[in-house]
Each structure stands twice: as structure tokens, then as C-alpha cells.
Amino acid sequence: MQNATSANTDSLLTGQVLHFDGNPFEQGQQAAKVERRGAVLIRDGKILDSGATERLVAEYPTAQRVDYGDHLILPGFVDAHVHYPQTGIIASWGKRLIDWLNSYTFPEEMRFADRSYADEIAERYLDLTLSHGTTTMASYCTIHPESVDAFFTAAQQRGQRVIAGKTCMDRDTAPAGLRDTAQSAYDDSKALLDRWHGVDRLSYAITPRFSPTSTPEQLRALGALWGEHPEVLMQTHLSEQVDEIEWVKSLYPGARDYLDTYEAYGLLRPGGLFGHAIHLEPRERDRLREVEAALIHCPTSNTFIGSGLFDMDGLSRAGHRIGLATDTGGGSSFSMLRTMASAYEVAQLRHRPLHAAELLYLATAGSAHALRMGDKIGNITPGMEADLVVLDLASTPDIAQRASQADDIWEAVFPTLMMGDDRAIHSVWINGSCRKAVD
The missing domain is CATH 2.30.40.10 (Urease, subunit C, domain 1)
Known part of the structure; x- marks a missing residue:
């Protein structure tokens, strides 16, 4: 109604x-x-x-x-990491991360150059999440500015508080139809930020997809943009799968670790949102905590794609900011209830049952705190x-x-x-x- x-x-x-x-x-x-x-x-x-x-x-x-x-x-409910353009491919069968991206995600995201299609999916996604009680989310869009305009327009019409950003990818590890450049990523992101950030209940997030699909030049350009606009958030992926980490090492042989591929280019500071963060090295854990960046737990995605088990107990006891997310559509449900159930199951496998109060906190105030919006929502x-x-x-x-x-x-x-x-x-x-x- x-x-x-x-x-x-x-x-x-x-x-x-x-x-x-x-x-x-x-x-x-x-x-x-x-x-x-x-x-x-x-x-x-x-x-x-x-x-x-x-x-x-x-x-x-x-x-x-x-x-x-x-x-x-x-x-x-506050969903701290989603990909609204993946709405139509949720629950796609049987792939590891890199194959899943190439088989399902990238072909679907190419369709978002069409503004009418982006509008249709933005409306569908917000309808579906409304039915599951989600009122705020931080979403990746696609490389197309039209996809950002579509999402923000739909959310604005509903009066929703949302965070979103143009996904940036310029390395040839992404298909040609989904590549921008270091300069266009900077220019498009800046234009979208200027157009939308702070309008009504809308916030922009600088959004490199992850290090394997960005060149150092692009990461440096986005780090410079964030330095010019430290009031906005930055969202990306970190240490989701072990084969992904090896891929990053091959692409950035001089980096100390995966996190260093962001840190070296100005993409590690307060307001950073790092999705997954499962296989962290001790240095990475220390630096993320030191700068008060947020780690976003995506349990249905991590089990569905076979990524691993997030260390909720160890990271929470160490004082990290932690949010909870469906990771639509790598995650297999739009529901934060199902996501809480999955977070419980993952924690059980690490011998730390989560209390109902902790689960509800993660899905509301905890995610709001991770998004630095705990004074507004949650x-x-x-x-x-x-x-x-x-x-x-x-x-x-x-x-x-x-x-x-x-x-x-x-x-x-x-x-x-x-x-x-x-x-x-x-x-x-x-x-x-x-x-x-x-x-």
C-alpha cells in the first residue's frame, strides 16, 4: 500500500x-x-x-x-553493499567469482547503457527491497552515468536515503563494452557527485569495482577525486576469494598486499567501505581498523559463490566497523532477514553464535554506523x-x-x-x- x-x-x-x-x-x-x-x-x-x-x-x-x-x-533495514544492476541475474548457477562476473554480471551490466532499461531495473529493485523491509542501501551502478541517474531518480521519488556511484573499470580484464578510462572515470564520477550528492536523501560514493579491473592510473584518479571530496564515501571490494587475491598479486606485483593496491593511490581513509574482507592479512586488519574504514559482511554471497567465512568474532572484538549486506546479485536473496540467518550460520561455522540482538544491530544501527549515517538512520x-x-x-x-x-x-x-x-x-x-x- x-x-x-x-x-x-x-x-x-x-x-x-x-x-x-x-x-x-x-x-x-x-x-x-x-x-x-x-x-x-x-x-x-x-x-x-x-x-x-x-x-x-x-x-x-x-x-x-x-x-x-x-x-x-x-x-x-540498512543494506550496506548491493549491485542493483544485478537484480535480473540473482541466483545464477554454479560459478566462482571471476567466471560468475564474466558469465552473468558483465553481459547484464552492458544493458544499462539504455536509460529505459536502467529505469526499469531501478524501480524493480526498489520494489523488491521494499517488500523485504530494506529502507537504505549502498549500491554499485554500472560504468554508465545513466545507471546512476536512474537509481537516484527512482530513490528520490520514493523519499529514500540511498548511497550509490558509477562503477569504474578501465583495465582490459573487463570486457570492452564495460570499460571507461582513468580520465572519464574521474570526469563522470565528479559530474555525478556534483549533480546528486546531498540532494534530498541521496549520497554519492566513489566506486572503483575492485583493483583487478582498474589500472593504477584509474585508482590514482579516483583517489584524487576522493581527496577533493572527502565528505563522500568510497566503496569497493577486498579479499573476497583466495584466487582473486592471487590475481591481484599478479597485476600489482609491487603491492604489499591487496589493501595496498588501494592505499597506495589514496583510497584508504575514513569513509571507505570494503565489501567481503574475508581473507585479510594481519597488516590489512590493522590498517583498516586504524583508519576506521568499514568492512561489509556479505554472508549469502560468500556461501553461494564459495568465497569463505567472514571472521565476525575476531573483527568485532578488534573494534572494526562492520556492516551487513545482501550483495545482490552475488548474494542469493534480497532479504535482510535471510542475510541475518546466513550471518548466524557463518558465525556458527566459526564457533561464535550470534545473538538476535547482534544480528538486528548489524542489519540496522551497525550498517548505518558503517555507512557513517548513524546520526540519521538505523x-x-x-x-x-x-x-x-x-x-x-x-x-x-x-x-x-x-x-x-x-x-x-x-x-x-x-x-x-x-x-x-x-x-x-x-x-x-x-x-x-x-x-x-x-x-
Whole structure:
């Protein structure tokens, strides 16, 4: 249901309300608070107040009340690494990373020179992610400026906070139809940055795909652009597969390690978003932490393409910024619920079960922190932007029967994180307006 409630009307949402007082990885599950009979007051696209239902009903008697009963109201999901142009090839069979790119990704991305096709896929992608409760994402586009314009236009029309950038590739390891140059990558990225960054809820990210598809000249040009605009983010890939790392070594024989191929050209600093980061050397871990760059965990992608197991326990204990992501379409689901379930499974294989509070933190406040937007999204506190998702904790019979046996809220939530899908997403609010609601 579109625009069920106008953003210029006070709305009082009641139900069980989740917010974070801190980071559960550092402070334990008590950093996540659930108000059993809670409420959220929305005005002009922002969260004006939250707390006990009784208090807010008394203090805001004219607000339009939306009663969600025992459903859980939490921040909208934040997907920190996606490729919206890969929407149509999600769940493609049987390839390792490099073969997968050549067989599926690159042929599909060539189609985005056509603005009408880019518009179609941008709309489709945002519709699909809305149905799964995702309200913000950081997306790679293609080398075509049209693909960036299409994505930002679609998001702007919906009032969404999104991050995106033109993917840059100039090395002959990419097909001829998907190559730019060092100069055109700089010029196109700068023009797009000037056009879109900071407009409404849109942010630009400088986006070299990864070192194997960029020459040193291109990485240097993009590093220079980032130096001129340190306020924007930079997103790329790092140490996803062991054969990829060997490929990087062959292309950059003078580099100390994979990370050094970015660091040497000005692409390592605060605001860097490094997708995957599975097979990190000790020096790389230390430098990433030192500069407060973010590591983006993509568990469904890492298992689907056979990349490896992210070290959530070791990296979180070391104090890294960590976000969570679907990595559409290397990832096999648009759902952040499925992504949380996969993150749990990966962590189990590394002998560190993640608590429901930690999983929800990764998908909301943690990813917002990774994207350096923790002051705007990812939590339910006064002053934050009103991006919310409402979870039905009994959306299917199998989930309902397990949740009915729960002794506390976390036992009630966990089955939805493990088995939930779009049926569990009862409602989605973006910028203070209800964009999806189950009757």
C-alpha cells in the first residue's frame, strides 16, 4: 500500500519497539532495548518521540494512531553493499567469482547503457527491497552515468536515503563494452557527485569495482577525486576469494598486499567501505581498523559463490566497523532477514553464535554506523529519520508455533530471523510515510 499515511501528519505507531543504547557486540544484549508496550511518534519525516505507549498517547492525543499490537517496530533495514544492476541475474548457477562476473554480471551490466532499461531495473529493485523491509542501501551502478541517474531518480521519488556511484573499470580484464578510462572515470564520477550528492536523501560514493579491473592510473584518479571530496564515501571490494587475491598479486606485483593496491593511490581513509574482507592479512586488519574504514559482511554471497567465512568474532572484538549486506546479485536473496540467518550460520561455522540482538544491530544501527549515517538512520530515537519496519513475529505457522514457546522477546524474535521472509514484513515506513502495509 503506497502512501498510507502522509509524512506531514503526526503518526503514533504502537507495538513492541526496539532501539539500541549501544553496540551489543561490545556491551552485550542489554544494549538492545524492547519496550513491550511502546510507541513511536513521527512528525515531518522524523522521529519526534518514543517510549511507553501510555505516555505518548497522553502527550500527543491528536496524533493518528496506528496500532501494531504485538508486532515488533524496529529501524528499517540498512543494506550496506548491493549491485542493483544485478537484480535480473540473482541466483545464477554454479560459478566462482571471476567466471560468475564474466558469465552473468558483465553481459547484464552492458544493458544499462539504455536509460529505459536502467529505469526499469531501478524501480524493480526498489520494489523488491521494499517488500523485504530494506529502507537504505549502498549500491554499485554500472560504468554508465545513466545507471546512476536512474537509481537516484527512482530513490528520490520514493523519499529514500540511498548511497550509490558509477562503477569504474578501465583495465582490459573487463570486457570492452564495460570499460571507461582513468580520465572519464574521474570526469563522470565528479559530474555525478556534483549533480546528486546531498540532494534530498541521496549520497554519492566513489566506486572503483575492485583493483583487478582498474589500472593504477584509474585508482590514482579516483583517489584524487576522493581527496577533493572527502565528505563522500568510497566503496569497493577486498579479499573476497583466495584466487582473486592471487590475481591481484599478479597485476600489482609491487603491492604489499591487496589493501595496498588501494592505499597506495589514496583510497584508504575514513569513509571507505570494503565489501567481503574475508581473507585479510594481519597488516590489512590493522590498517583498516586504524583508519576506521568499514568492512561489509556479505554472508549469502560468500556461501553461494564459495568465497569463505567472514571472521565476525575476531573483527568485532578488534573494534572494526562492520556492516551487513545482501550483495545482490552475488548474494542469493534480497532479504535482510535471510542475510541475518546466513550471518548466524557463518558465525556458527566459526564457533561464535550470534545473538538476535547482534544480528538486528548489524542489519540496522551497525550498517548505518558503517555507512557513517548513524546520526540519521538505523535506530529509533528522537531526531532520527523515520525509516521503520514492522515485523510480524508469527507470520507463518512454523514460525508462530516456535514463537509461542518463547520465554522472552529474543526467543520470540529469533525464529523470524532464521525462517522469516517477506511475509514477516508487515509494514514499512520511509521518511515518515507508510509505503507497505499488510491489511
